[in-house]
Amino acid sequence: MSTVTQSAPSRRPRDFAFSWADAGPFLALAALLVIGFLVNPDFLSVTNLSNVITRSAFIAIIAVGATFVISSGGLDLSVGSMAAFITGITILFMNAMAPSWGAWAIPAGMVVALMTGLACGLANGVIVTVGKIEPFIATLGTMGIFRALITYMSDGGTIPIDRTLREAYRPVYFGTVGGIPIPILVSLAVAAIASFILYKTKYGRKCAAAGANEDVARYSGISIVRTRTIAYVVQGACVAIAAICYVPRLGAATPTTGVLWELQVITAVVIGGTALRGGKGHIWGTVAGAVILELIANLMVLSDFVSEYLVAAVQGVIIIIAMLIQRFSK
Amino acid sequence: MSTVTQSAPSRRPRDFAFSWADAGPFLALAALLVIGFLVNPDFLSVTNLSNVITRSAFIAIIAVGATFVISSGGLDLSVGSMAAFITGITILFMNAMAPSWGAWAIPAGMVVALMTGLACGLANGVIVTVGKIEPFIATLGTMGIFRALITYMSDGGTIPIDRTLREAYRPVYFGTVGGIPIPILVSLAVAAIASFILYKTKYGRKCAAAGANEDVARYSGISIVRTRTIAYVVQGACVAIAAICYVPRLGAATPTTGVLWELQVITAVVIGGTALRGGKGHIWGTVAGAVILELIANLMVLSDFVSEYLVAAVQGVIIIIAMLIQRFSK
């Protein structure tokens, strides 16, 4: 080729608004849908897909928060046990209020959940930023703490939600609006707001800058402490929202609620195209990542090839392949 | 001060072998021992300390390998399930050989363990470096794979070692040489060799360079792929050594062997002073980190303050405090 115009070395092909880095997870998702269909045509049935996507909503919502944390250069391993803890607090609160407030205990409980989430996120953020502790270790610590608190609150057993509230609360998970399940709507709303914040506000820029290069960010007048702490608080809020949707599905908080969610969440974020070392976050990629994970699990149930013992192995292989698709589609 | 001699900049005071960055974990360790003694004087009894340190040997040995991986800019989440997998393979092999080879099956099994470890490490390394997949995800994938394989091999149950080999093998965990338990000696030997490699050889330098700045390493003629892959192979060898010492402890491999070791291993490395984002590794700090973790767990049992439900919380708090001591002792 030699059609380059004279004396303007900058006039190389312009950047596309669409980037392949963003497309990666969606390609992986598409590949998975095709494979799924080949394995079992039911896979693409509306009921099945709707179920799967509804389920992926929790991880998606939490992972949207994790996108902030990871983008800003942090990491949060405590999200799973934080979810359990928030669920526990919320149910205890609702149950205590149900006799006097009736169904009003539900919205009040939601507020409590949100406050708890914000507080937990703040705690994580402060330990990481002010305490200057490696996020991996700091949040591993708080993971133990939240997990212990829910175990303590439940005396090692379960905290079920009050029967009187059950039916009133059910629609939050099982209801639909315009045919679309509410958790899907909630997660879309969360993702939309999050991508607005991350891409369209000053804070979003600060976040990406703090994760991309701390020094540069600091010299540009960005407070790393504040930016990263806020990211953890956003994470806390997202966990709370997920917990709110989660309560009616399982109707109880137990010490095993949310175990290993942190791994799924981080996997979703990374499959979605956000680098673990920080920098630009990809909210919609993250959402696609969460759906991919849930689809893989679903595929394992719908297919009959795999010995029960080997499910985890096949899942591992598929995740690695999904990452390869994501990587090489760039 | 200005007593520096002119024009001979090389004749400055020599570097100390000892640095405060290295001292951090040992300070935390000392603090823990003092607290432990105050809580329960039995804490410092020879039996207790010897038990605890012996127990910490597995994590220490694996964490020494993890120091290579992390130093070179990688991460390995699969070590726990890799340990279980190697243990399983080794026992199956020994059991198969026991009838014909007698006690010779044990050393042969050790060789098999080592080969398996090297192979597993190589697999991890190749996926991460050649496949260019984020180490977190790649090894999360292989973690699932190894775990599934051991579950499959054991049908979900246990793979016990042949009765005839048990007694012959027992001393590898329970024996002592000169009064010192063998696992402690093994872990010291592993750490000594590892620190020789990391601090005194070409490879060690390459490792730290690859972790500190990939581009600089590449421009200096260092192959990132090779360096990092070797680090994973070293990790595999360390896991195999740990597995070899582990087998006689309970005499069986189960699907729960090594669950969550990866978190302990990474925590030990980080408490030991190695940064999770790569660069210089601190082998002896890592060993101290592993002992600290085991001591904390031990202290939880020996003290009477904490409700069983809250043990994890207190552990989390102590780990965070240990990190703070480590950080601010610098």
Added chain:
Amino acid sequence: MVPRDANATSKAASGACLLRTRGLSKQYGPVTVLSNVSIEIEAGEIHAIIGENGAGKSTLMRLISGYVDPSAGSLEIEGHAVSFATPHEAQDAGIVLVHQEILLADGLTVAENLFLGRELTRNGVVDDRRMQQIAADKLAELGCHVSPNRLVRDVALADRQLVQIARALLDDYKLVIFDEPTAVLTGNEVERLLDIVLRLKERNIGVLYISHRLDEVQRLADKVTVLRDGKMVGTYPGRTLSQMDMAELMVGRELSALYPPKSDAKPGEPMLRVMNATVPGYVEDVSFTAHKGEILGLAGMVGAGRTELFEGLVGLRPASARIELNGVPLHIRSQREAIDAGIGYLTEDRKAKGLLLQERLAPNLTLSALGRFHPGLYLRKRRETAALAEAVAQYDIRLKSLKVTAGQLSGGNQQKLLLAKILLTDPSVVIIDEPTRGIDIANKAQIYTFIRKLVGQGKACIVISSEMQELIGLCDRILIMRQGRINGEVSGEQMTETNIALFATADTEGGQAAVGGRA
């Protein structure tokens, strides 16, 4: 002859000048890197700071702009005492620093970097379109045409420097500090930048300007402050100083000629022969030969693809080429193989690709040549220390303590360390990308002599440089690249700035035409 100190004659020091430093000092542990520096900058004045590598220029600038706290001394702006806890506070007070080293976030776009920390918003929403527009305009003013939504990671070093400069010009500051802004720029952009600096002056903005290119200083400076070994030598009225005066004030002794005499001997047999080199996206079908005992120069504008060509040849990026060394064909797939074959390449990006900034000096020095210090089972640290001592002496690396990390060396001294690092591998073909970037004039002469000595020993040396003067003074022959091709070649009498500029900018008939060069 050296003129008298200008401050002695200047008007009463009580006038509210734009910025005044009083007895600024900086110590790192036991070492003093700057002591008792007092300077004054008026509004609408261009004040140059010159000094040898490691003299403390950058340190002084960091003190003034809030990046580093002074150990002693104070700052005054327009007569009011100030102190800055962060660079941002300094910026609020109207002082901005363009760093010697590039400080941008790699993973963000050009426009995002430009506006980092002060994004334009409309109704609380960042106004990307407007920012990109302004960014493009500002960059175009500087002669930089990269797309504002390109990632900084993907743009050339010179463009990054321009982005950094544009950042400082975005707001109205009272004092703009340039720390070696032209080190990575080529002719055209330098001219544009000097223009802009003069325009700042017209707008009554104060400028502090650091450069090792004394011609620039001479053209711009109203006043020149000379630092030597952390201390002030004096402040002088700019126009009264010749370049030679400045050099002598910096060094404190008389200087010999800058460039070593060129060798009269005929260049030897071909040593490195490159045929049909293509680096996808950057370089197309380039062939050339470097001869034994020859210094071969490579000229071209930013973006001509010189760096990429050689990075491709030594295996650092995907490329295809037939390479022969001393007649033997080579297949180089990695930098290691290049080093082993005897081809050393010194990168232009010392900070990101050259040195491990957190590491001590010895490990940095030996990183490419570890084999030499590893005769048996283990690394001989003593030999490394000895090699460092030798390098420090040979390349005149100025440091206050051998215990510093590479990142704590001054910019020019980092460059010398990098040169020492690459030569430790004992290459027979040495490729140096921007050999004297950020190096003071006295040391430049030293490095030129050194390069001449290298080829005298029968090596071949390829010098990529954006300073035409340097190429002309140093090289035996110069290739000029343009848009990924070799557009011309000059040697002997034909090596003039006009000729080089011609080949660098204009398309020539039939691609390569040799102006008076050898056949």
Added chain:
Amino acid sequence: DKKTVAVSIPAADHGWTAGVVYHAQAAAKEINAAFPDVEVIVKTSPSATAQVSALEDLSAGRKLDALVILPQTSEELTMPVKAVKDSGAFITVVDRGLNDPAIQDLYVAGDNIAVGKNTAKFLVEKLGGKGNLVVLRGIPTVIDDERIKGFQDGIAGSDLKILDIQYANWNSDEAFKLMQDYLAKYPQIDAVWANDDDMLLGVLEAVKESGRTDIKFALGGNGMKDIVKKVIDGDAMTPVETPYPPSMIKTAIYMTVANLVGHAPVRGTVKLDAPLITQANAAEFYFPDSPF
């Protein structure tokens, strides 16, 4: 038309659940071979959440005629199982009851309280109502809770004293460590109870290695074959065992299928006993081929 029986059980993450998986798969294989018009599908789930998902997946894909479920937790699975029931399936619940007993058509259960209580009673009797105990419990779940509760009820009124009780996550390794620490902490321990046999293995190893002689009994629960073997062999430290046979899943599957093919309509509750396994009756509880 083929009838579909879905079996939803926890994934094999420790010995007992591995036994469940083993028996469920064995039953599925036998039935699929024996009854051409019945298809048994076994699906395992690693957590309650995953199990809820699996139920949705199973019932979204095909029409279920029956569901045999061993719920990870009661609360979390109650509603999802009800949803399957509403689609017309026959529901068999195994081991852990749902919150709403009305949902199940058939309930096959072990008796966790009895596991704790019977063990406790044995200790009270053998130790003469006096002594120091240490207890290892598993993962904070209902089963764990019930066993501990049963045990505490069992020793109530005697002078047996529980010195310490800690979680060891049903993991033999953690039990080994915990037991070592108990031994370091308490100079006199008369008996140890680990509420699951996996953990007992670790306990025995720690006791053996310490060389301590004060420990008279180390008991477990669940009927692991290695421990039953010890009982058969007349081990002094572990002379008894309580069964909590994972084979209950097999029983449940067979009963469900029988119901479906109409041979024997079964409804109601089948409560498996947790009698003390002693040397006398141990042979009945010994399955050397099971992984558990």
